[in-house]
Amino acid sequence: MRIGFIGLGRMGGPMALNLMKAGHTLVVHDTRREAPGLHLARGAEWAESPRVAARSAELILTSLPGPAEVEAVALGTDGILHGAGRGAIYADLSTSSPTLIRRIHARCEERGIHVLDAPV
16 A cells, blocks of 8 residues: 655654555655655655645555644645545544544545544
């Protein structure tokens, strides 16, 4: 499966590596350009934005610090909403706001993108 993974910090970084070990193809993005060093060395592709990461992914995962980051990555002008295709699945692994996730769900549903709130 082709997975877009956004947020490669303490939680997201190891999760992304485990997905790669399981044989999935990853397209990664993080605000810190140095964060995906190990992922890129192991074959992940770099995406310049969440939009680019989502563009060719069947599944998009985010592991971000909080609601402000989730909103920007999901709904911003260069966000997942503007890159993911109809039928894609977006799962937010962050601890976020239920109100925000409902808003993201409504916006994504209009474009045929499925949303899962899956805090870790």
